[in-house]
Amino acid sequence: MGLELCRVVLVETHYPGNLGAAARVMANMGLRDLILVNPVADPADHQARQMATHGEPVLAAARVAGELGEALADCVLVAGTSARTGGLLRRQTVRAPDAVAPLLVEEMRQGRRVALVFGSEPSGLGNDAVTRCHHLVRIPTAPEFPALNLAQAVAICLYELRRAWDRLQPAAEDPYAPADFAAQEHLFRQLRTALEEIHFLYGPKADSLMHGLRHLLGKARLSEMEVKLLLGLARQIRWYVAQRRDEG
C-alpha cells in the first residue's frame, strides 16, 4: 500500500500531450489511479501515448467519468489546484503544495483514498469544482505568470506528495555519511607527511598552509570513500618520493 491511494483527476483536458505527461509523472512518483472527467483530448491519441512512455499502463487504465462527483465519490479528502484569485477563491484558504501534501498522506496512511484535481488548460477548475474541494492548492510563482503548464503542475504536486510520503518512511541509510573525526585526523597526518616529503609544506608557512587544507577538506564534509581516496593519494606521493630517492 502506498501512493496509489491518491487518485489524479483531470477535468476536461484539451491536449493529448498533457494526458501523456501526467500519466508519465504519475508512474515516476508511484501513482496509478487516473480518472479523466469529460476529456476533450483522446487518451488513445498518438501524442498522449508517446508522452506517457513508461506511464503508458497508467494512461491505458485511465477511467472516464462524466461528472466530477462520480470521479470523487470514494475519496475522503480532495485537493484542487488553481492559479486563479478572486471570485469564490476569496472565501477560501489557498495553500502551497508542501502544506497540502502531508494532509493527503495522513489519510493515505490510514488506508483512505484521496484525490488531486486539475482543471482544463484554458480555464482551470470552474466554481462548481472549486467549491467541492476540501483544499485548494496554488503553486507559488512569479506574480506576473501564475499559469503553469498542466503537466508541469501535476509534476510539482506529485513531487510534493512523494516527498511527504518519503518523509514518513524509516530513514534509509545515508550513503554519504561523513567519515568520523578519527578517520579525518588520520588522513590529515598522512597528508601532512606526504606534502612535507615533496616540500609543499616547509618552513614557517607550513602550519598555515596545512590549516588551510584542513579547513577546505572540512568544509567538504568528507565521506569515508573520499577519505580513502585522499589516503591513497598521500600514499602514492610517498611511494613516488621513495622511488625517486632510490633512483637518486
Place this chain on the structure above:
Amino acid sequence: MGLELCRVVLVETHYPGNLGAAARVMANMGLRDLILVNPVADPADHQARQMATHGEPVLAAARVAGELGEALADCVLVAGTSARTGGLLRRQTVRAPDAVAPLLVEEMRQGRRVALVFGSEPSGLGNDAVTRCHHLVRIPTAPEFPALNLAQAVAICLYELRRAWDRLQPAAEDPYAPADFAAQEHLFRQLRTALEEIHFLYGPKADSLMHGLRHLLGKARLSEMEVKLLLGLARQIRWYVAQRRDEG
C-alpha cells in the same frame, strides 16, 4: 535583482516541446537566462514556440553555446540533474532539489550568477558534464521509474528554487489569519442564541451539541471573514424567528 541570476542550461535537448515548456516554466518562476548547449531541437520550431506561451520571450532570447564550459564560464555555482546512479556518481554526493536550491539562492543573494544544468532526453548528462557540476540533484521518485520528462524535471527544480527564494523575502501579510479568541467567543454566543431560538439546541443535549459545533468550527481555524459570515447567519436566523413570531 532576483531569480534571474540563475541560468538554465539545457544540453543537447532533442524535443522542441521540451525547449518551449522549459522556457514557459522559467517565466512562471521568474527566470529568464536560458542557454542551449548544442541543441538538437530548433528553438524556433513551431512546437517549441507553442509550448512556450508566455515564456516565448525567454525562448527567443536563448543563447546557443557549442560547449558546456562556455555556457557556465561566469557562474560561481553549478548544479546538474541526474537520474543515473553508478559510474562517476558513486563518487559524488547527490542531493534532493530542496537541499540544493538554498545553496544556489545563497549565492544569488550576493549578486553572483549560478546555473542549473539539464542533460538530453535520451541519456541525461554525460560524465564530462557531471564532473564539472559542484552539486548533483536527483529528484526523488518511485525506484522503478526514476526518469522524469525533461520539462517536468525543470519545473520541479525551479519550483524548489522559487520556494527557497520566497522564504528569504519578508513574510507577506497572511490573508488567512485566524480570527482571535474573543471574536470566536462572540460568534459562539451569537450562534448559540440563534440555535436555541429555532430549538436546534434544547434540553439536556444542548451543551453537548454546542460543544460539537465549537469543536468543528475550531478545527477549521476560522478567519475573520468566516467569523463574519457565520455571525451573519446567526443574525439571519434570529431575524427569521422574530418575523415568524410577529406574524404568529
